[in-house]
Amino acid sequence: MIVQSNHVAGMDLHLVEFPEQQVRRWLPWYVLSLVPSVKQRFLTGQLDASCTSERARLRILAHLFQHWQQNTGALSNLDIDPLPHQIHLVHHILNSGNYNWLVADDVGLGKTIEAGMLIYALRQRKEARRVLIITPSGLTTQWQEELSSRFDLHDFKIYGRDFTIRKASHWHDHSHDYVIGSMDQLKQAHHLEMLLHAEPWDLVLVDEAHRLSRRQYGLKLDASERFDLVKELRRREKIESLVLLTATPHQGMQDKFTALLELLRPELRDELQLIDLNPDLLGEMVIRNYKSDVTDKEGNFIFQGKTTHAVEVPTSEESREFDKSLQSYLKKGYRAGASLGRTGNAIGFVMTVYRKLAASSVAAIHQSLINRLERLELELEEQEDYDTDPYEDHRYQGESEETTARLISEGEEEFFSGEKEHLEDLIRRAQALNENDLKLQSFMQTIIQSTLVKSAEERVLIFTEYRTTQSYLAKALAERFGAATVHLINGSMSLDERMAAIEEFESAGQFLVSTEAGGEGLNLHRQCHIMINYDLPWNPMRLVQRIGRLYRYGQRKRVVVLNVNSKGTLDEDIIAMMYDRLNQVVTDMAHVQGDEFNENLKDDILGEMADMASLEEIIEKSQQQDIRRTQQRIDDALERAREAASLQRDLFEHAASFNAAIFNEQIVVTEEHLKSFISGMCRILEIELDTAYLKGSAWRLRFPIHLKEKFNLTRAIHSITFDRELSRQREDIELINYNSEFFRALIDIATSIDFGGKLASTGLKIRPRQSIIFAALLRWQNEAGRRMSEEFSLFLDAAGEIRLNPVEVQEWLLHDSEDVPPPAYDKEVARQSFLGLHNHCAQRVGRNMGSGLIPERIDPISILWASTDEEAPVDSYVDQ
Structure with missing residues (x-):
């Protein structure tokens, strides 16, 4: 566009703006030629041989692809x-x-x-x-x-x-x-x-x-x-x-x-x-987007749902007696630590870890008690350093606790008088339980067996917090199903080793036993939808993160979560109560609009509540309180978390988020758009097209000689596909996307000045009979003049009622367009129509100004009269 002219030393110079490149250049008159703009053509009714509705459709598609690529990179x-x-x-x-x-x-x-x-x-x-x-x-x-x-x-x-x-x-x-x-x-x-x-x-x-x-x-x-x-x-x-x-x-x-x-x-x-x-x-x-709101391209919710079961395993009189003895040991340990003041914190830490290990597995607490007794009976030359500070990476908390507790236990002095005798009694009881572990038996004979009843090849993800429990489970599974079926993930492994374990699990394994090292950042959903939590973490957020390894985008099956619960001991009863109360609160919050229950919303709220409820500290302090006091503290904490989650939800109502209704108003580029564009361009350019090649999974194109060089091809026959997998398998078949030279060349042709399609008249079954399709790019810039935002839009003006990207126009984009006679030209009607469309665009540009955004320009791409196709062909009008 010429924005300014000047006469210097006998030469006419013009300041020319190139909107796409956002540059201006002073150029001499003789390098310029007049090209009527979209606006000028419409206001004067200028049709010529290249003003066909099919060329207009292809021109619009080409600009749509450019915009889509620039704004998403998805092509x-x-x-x-x-x-x-x-x-x-x-x-x-x-x-x-x-x-x-x-x-x-x-x-x-x-x-x-x-x-x-x-x-x-x-x-x-x-x-x-x-x-x-x-x-x-x-x-x-x-x-x-x-x-x-x-x-x-x-x-x-x-x-x-x-x-x-x-x-x-x-x-x-x-x-x-x-x-x-x-x-x-x-x-x-x-x-x-x-x-x-x-x-x-x-x-x-x-x-x-x-x-x-x-x-x-x-x-x-x-x-x-x-x-x-x-x-x-x-x-x-x-x-x-x-x-x-x-x-x-x-x-x-x-x-x-x-x-x-x-x-x-x-x-x-x-x-x-x-x-x-x-x-x-x-x-x-x-x-912020929620799982309960997001959909696929067809509008279907992408998450297939999740089923959670608490599986209670039996407890014996022996396990309850062991727990009583362990609680007595722990109380003495806590008292001994408290009596030493700050220096006794390490003892309290060990007692808490022992509680967690006991809730995880009898094998884990049994081994830790043995380690403690052995250290008391040995004379250590030097004790290793240890650190009980908060963990930098909570994914390794359980493993870190286990290691740190072992290091602290490597002292040669008793935590309290008579500790050695108490340990001997506990180890004897734990040994008996270990030989008849009802939790492991139930896990192997009931849970695993029922999980594999429909498919003996089903893959299962098993989580535990502690390395000792992990080894215990891996050994039991290997003895039953073979060592090749069992794979591990824990904090001692490098990322490469963990990824290799996942690959082996997904290709040939059956069981993946993981500590919290696999609870965040690693995706395990491709070949697995069943998770077993052998122990429940004291921090509910870690359970949510575990589930997130399977319950995520790409999961094609309903996720099944089995939580092993062995009630009958103090800590396990408290943990079960905590999760039960948490589930009650979350379920209550997921009831919307009266009694309607939203299952997907429940999953969203569970994550928020688990993130906000500081329950781990309450359980740690429960040793000094009776269970009713602990229950009250859990209820109080959950009530505070519920209020915080409600406030957060109210606050995040104002955040930007995916809105399916608004998204559906936009023109979303699909494979159908690409196919329609290429087939249309092949007809225009007289490229022979065979769409049945390889049973329709690829297209074969035969180029005229004069086009072979234009497209930089060595052969006249060229094969293309829209299937990414096929293009990987066949190097001789070109995948159509923005990396395709052929595809970009077609876009360059369709957007060129000589291609035409700026003004046309098309048959479109619509009411009222005479309407206008207006394709435009709306653009915004910042205060420094840098383009910051761009919107591609199709407007339909039907008797003064203007709609954005209506379904019938989006449908028209996907099919060959037929020319129909244009309406009788009326200069004033054309002026008023264009003014109405331009003003509508200007209002939209004004409404969508954001922080730091100001209007830049409105660039028309094409205008079409849209009519019913009841009249004669347009041939006689072209000569006008």
Whole structure:
């Protein structure tokens, strides 16, 4: 478009704007030629030989593909099949005007896929030339593999493994533009100091961002080193845009949640302190989707449901007597620890771990008691150091407790007088129970047997907190079903070893016995839908995370969860009571609109309640209280968690989220669009097309000689497919996506000036008989003039009533379009029609202005008169 003219030294120069590239150039008059715009053609009724409705349809499709790729990256050669909520999330962030967001989707909704799509799309836009991903240490390799295998992003390197920076200047090497780093390594003073010398990052993405913790106590702020890591990067202006990923951003702690929001938008600190008074602000910062809301592309809910059963196993008089003796031992131990003050905390810690081990398996407590007695009877030269501080990574809590308790127990002094004799009695009782373990017998003979009754090859995931119990179960399963059927995951294994165990389990195994090391970050749903929890964690959130390994997107079966429950001992009764009360509260909250019960909503609420209810500490203190007092404390904690969950739900009502109704208004590119476009372009270009090749799974194209060079082909016959798996198997068949040179060449042709299709008249069965289809790109920019957002829309103007992307027009896009005679040209009618459509678009641009977004322009693509096809062909009108 010419926006300004000037006459200099006898030469006419014109300032020409190229909207797609967002550039302006002064050019001499003789390099320019007049091309009527869409608006000009419509206002003057200019039809020519290339103004056919089929060319208009193909032109619109080509622009749709360009827009879809730019805003989602979903047409690239990616090993993903994105769901509507994932597409919406990426599209929403890219078109929001800023890239600082908290992505708080439920566990299992594919936050890694969403993050990968976002990174890929930003790189396509050339807006992510430098990216830093900060993750827990155990997930760095997984992130690298996901980005490489799914998104074809092979240049991400892991800091500390693939490279290490020892001099600040080394960061300026462009081979370090795409980095994955462990938050616990980068937070260390030396590494952080080096990192602060790096060039600013276009995008910093933090996985499991709830680990960035800052609490407020009165006027004092207590921040973790992980929080300070990101805060310091922000403060030093090393972050252009920040994306935080976490399924549990609130955790019932408003100050902690607000701290995360401050990292996103430091300039809004004062407003964020009063977020309750202005919750609409969350809509520009937080996006949250729930399992109960998301659907597939056909509108079907993607989760097949979950069934949870509590399986009670029998207890014996011997087990109850053992528990009484153990409770007596524990009370003496707790009293001994308390009498020593702070130095006695270690003894109390050991007593608590013994309780957990006893609730896990008789084998686990039996072995720990033996270890303790042996250490009392041996003279140790030197005792190892130990640390009872909170665990950096809660996935290894059980294993860490087990190890730390053993180290503390390696003292040669009794915790209390007579401990040795008490241990001998407990070991004798535990030995007898071990020889006739009713819990293991029930697990093997009843639970496993009933699980395999329908299919002897069914795969089963088994969780326990402790390594001793894991070994105990693995041995029993191996003896019964063979060692080759049993595989393990625990904290002693590297990520590569864990992934290898999963691969063996999914390919040829039958049982995967895992500690909490497999409870988060690893996906096990592809070949398994049955989970057995041999012990129940004292922290309910860990149970939710375990279930999330199977109950996630891609799971094709109903998930079955079996919780082994052996009531009859004090702690196991308390744990069973806790889960029972939790289930009651969650079930009650999942009743909506009177008595209607929402099963999917229950799963959402369970995760929120488990995240907020601090029940582990209550159980730990239950040793000093009677069971009624413990029950009351659990009820009080659940009531507080219920209130916090309700407040969080009210707060997150204002967050952005997937809305199926709004999503359905958008034009979502499908395989049918691609097929329709290619078949239509082949007809226009006179390319012979055989759609029955390989039983329809591929298409064979025969090119005219003059097109073979244009498409850079060595042979006249070229095969294409829309099936990713087939393209992997056949190198001679090209997959149609945005990486396809053939596909991009067709788009270039369809969007070129010479292709036509800016104005046409098409037959469309619609009422009223005469309507207008208006295809346009609506664009927004920031205050610096940089394009930030773009929307592709089809408007139907039917007698002054304008609708956005109506179903009949979307359907028209998928089929060959037939020309019909245009209406009699009336200059004033055309002017009023265009003015009405343009004003409607302008109002939409104004309504959708977000934070930092201002209108840029409205670019018409094509206009079509849409009529019933009852009249004669349009041939006689073309010469006009």
